[in-house]
Amino acid sequence: MYRILLSIGLLSLAMIAYQISLMQYLSIVQWYHYAYMVISIALLGFGAAGTVISLFRKSLLRHMNALLPFLIFFSGLSMPLAIRVSGMPFARFDTYLLFVERRQLWQLLLNYIIFFIPFFFCALAIGLVFVKYVREIGKLYFANLTGSGLGGLVAIVLFWTVSPARIAYITGGMAVIAAILVIPAATALPKEKRAFYSSPRFLYTFFPLLLPLLFAGYYYPPEIISSQYKSLNRTLLLPDAEICWERNSPHGWVQYVSSPALRYAPGLSLAYPGDIPVVDALFNNGEWYGAIFPETAEKNTDVLAYTTSAIASEIISPEKVLVLNAGTGMRVSHFLNLGIPSIDATESHPLITSFAKRNMGYSRLFQQDPRSFLRKPGKQYDLICLPYIGAFGGTAGLQAMQEEYLLTTEAFSLIYDRLSDHGIIEVTCWTDNPYRNPLKTAASIAEMLSQKGIETPLQQTVAVRSWNTITFLVKKSPFTEAQQQSVRDFCERLYFDPLLLPGITEEERTTYNDLEDKSLFSLTDSIFSRNREAVYKNYDFHIRPATDDQPYFSQFLRWKSFPQLQRLYGQQSASFLELGYLIVLVTFVQSAMLAIIFIVLPLFRFRKKSGGKLQTLFYFSGLGIGYMFVEIVLIQQFTLYLGHPVYAITAVIGTMLLLSGTGSYLSSRLSPKPAVLRKVTLLITVLLLLYGWFLTAILQAGTGFPFFVKIFLAVILIGIPAVIMGMPFPLGLRYLSQQEKANIPWAWGINSCMSVVSTALATIIALESGFILLMIFAALAYFITFSSSFLKPDQS
Amino acid sequence: MKKAATVLWCSLLFFLHSYAQDTYSEKRKQMVESQLITRGIKDKATLNAMRTVERHQLVPGTQTRYAYEDRPLPIGYGQTISQPYIVAYMTETIRPEAGMKILEIGTGSGYQAAILAEIVDRVYTVEIVDSLGRRAQKKLRDLGYKNIHVKLGDGYFGWEEHAPFDAIIVTAATEYIPPPLMEQLKEDGKMVIPVGAPFTAQYLMLVKKKNGKIKTQKLLPVRFVPFTRSD
Known part of the structure; x- marks a missing residue:
């Protein structure tokens, strides 16, 4: 038995590590959106396996000993194979072409199926072991959950040590070892009953022989072919471009690229007289992270002095400057050129900081996320700079799902509190069309000032505009007349125009950079007036400021305006205004379709009449929806708390699996009576409502704690609901087995199907309504489960 | 018998080729009528050029049948060929005439260069992506x-040997306008830069150089008018 326990533990470990690494892999080849798709795929695999066990239980159990090593083996083998196959031309899809070429939709669907396979075999193996050795369920659960919990940690270690294309070979190898461990069980049958494939000679030769194959794959991993529209790929097309260095980390896969045609001058003034210096660049998961001076370069060429972002240092002489999310440190380098005595910078990406030091001279670099830094008590600054918002030419809405906790009104408020008496916040955004980024930035500033009780916000806000950027300055005290004149002089010298300035005239706003659509002016003015709410309500894009509850600064889509955008821009081009959100919708539809095909439809084989169908439907739907809603909302909220999505995903998935399993194990001590079901589900409902109201505030308060204290608190905060949430499912199944055994496969199927669908649905609800409401919906789902226990079992 | 078969075969090929040409020519006419004139493109030279240039010959084989559709198309290397309307709008914006010399940064498919070449005397075009440039050149x-x-080379430097230019089109826009390009633009010359994510051109930046000062104007190929709601 100990071999089986070890095998299950190792397989669970490999699977969770694979799942987390798959999220990173898809972030590299595509974009971050697919992290949630991976959770949905994993659930689909587990759901489909449950259905197969329900359908062929007897036959599978009869051949289980022989089948088990093969199932585990196929799961392991298909881990790297899935990645290799998904990169082949027939299967490769490109997010950017999803709304351009119809076949891309099929290729995305094909990817769903390819990545589903390892999860399916893994779940089938674990499910069969659970069913077969039901008496040892306690130990088996322990092995499964310990393995799963460790899987998250192993994923983090692998991210640090192995390149993304190789991780699947390691997790696959672990699964193959798990298969070898159960060979004795397969060969335990009497000789005459054994097929050739379950003979010890065959198994002990065949499986170990394949390990070298995995080793070979590890040493010759597949080339990672990412979207041609990712900035890394476009940069590599430049003459003599080469990747000089690359390394993986939990924060992403970093690549250092150099090319003699690579230059950096974001929003450079047309009055700039000199040559733009050649730089190198760092990319994270294939996306531009920042420019960096080559080691041999002169660092005193200050192109940033010719951009709108230089306005702050033009009108004040700051002594203490803070650069948030400093990236590769180009902004810091600008302040070094100005000779500012005290410069602090934050950057959370550990691999980036090692390079950034090159640009950062004598400045002090804090390797942590900006929210944690701001929460800690510390000095006041004369100037605090945020990173550029948006991207030149737009991001096609691909940032829509990214939690941007530095751009919420709470973050602006924290930054404001760290200013000295006459300090300034500087934030620059790329202009877009239709206007979105500048308006939401203006709204965030106006909202924050309003919350601070500032009655004349325009006395404390200045904005200047170039042909492609707008820089906003927010001062803690009103701008003096001398400072206002400095703004005008700066604009005159560099061909910029003031957008917001006390006493500004309409003509002044377009002296050098005229706009065909002048609504930018009236809208910005309205945002700083008392009519702000009307602008939010009537504008065709979502420009209400982001909050910690809805930290999606780059989510601009309003569904009621989408038909108008399609009419104006054409169906295809309109999609490229808000691609990110539309991808979530596509994955939602596809996951729902596959969940029905693989999980629900096969169960129609059990169509014999039975009572309690309605009760089963409500009870297990509520559990499936509620559990996944909680998991997704916790991942999103703990991203702020732990500072990075990968830590949040690892902590939430690992802790929930481990402690829900413990809850499930503990539930065996409870009697599966309706009264017990009601107590447990009501307790969860109440707990989730409390979490809905208080969790955000608790997490905000805790962001400044040391990392290990945060991890400890995270385990407690995630663990409390997780333990109790692990109970209703096994209790429900035991209750069904007493009342209506025929409904058990349906219960399993409904629960799995709802879990798959809920992953994407939770993301959509969070985008539209925020985390608090999502948590309330989760509580409501558990309340449905609670209510269903009042239905009579014979009600159908 | 053999000769007859050859003649028949050649005639068939000729017929199919002519038929395809007629079809594309008809599609071009429709494109000009329905996508350009109805949206306000008036410049005769631009419209004639758009009627003449065989767009389907300049897109990759897999995209030929979509060549005259009202949308941008992928041409590989993370690049697109702009929607016909955007090409016409950009062309009309610089008001090209015979005798002019125009510089294009970012040859891409070669379509914009071909449209300009129908109107002006000389078009100089620079492409940084080697294989894309060679394909367009051929x-x-x-x-x-x-x-x-x-x-084939870095568009940052423009094409100094042939400067100054009456107009410059920067189809491969970057976050900055290279200073050498500003120097190579004639006094009173115009520079046009389409700005937007791939598969969109959300606005055009028109840069004018006059009396040593540089001014820009943001032009909108597609006019977005926010709803005015009663509530």
């Missing part, structure tokens, strides 16, 4: 454009 040569000069 196609433009095959189509008989002798007044288009393609250079």
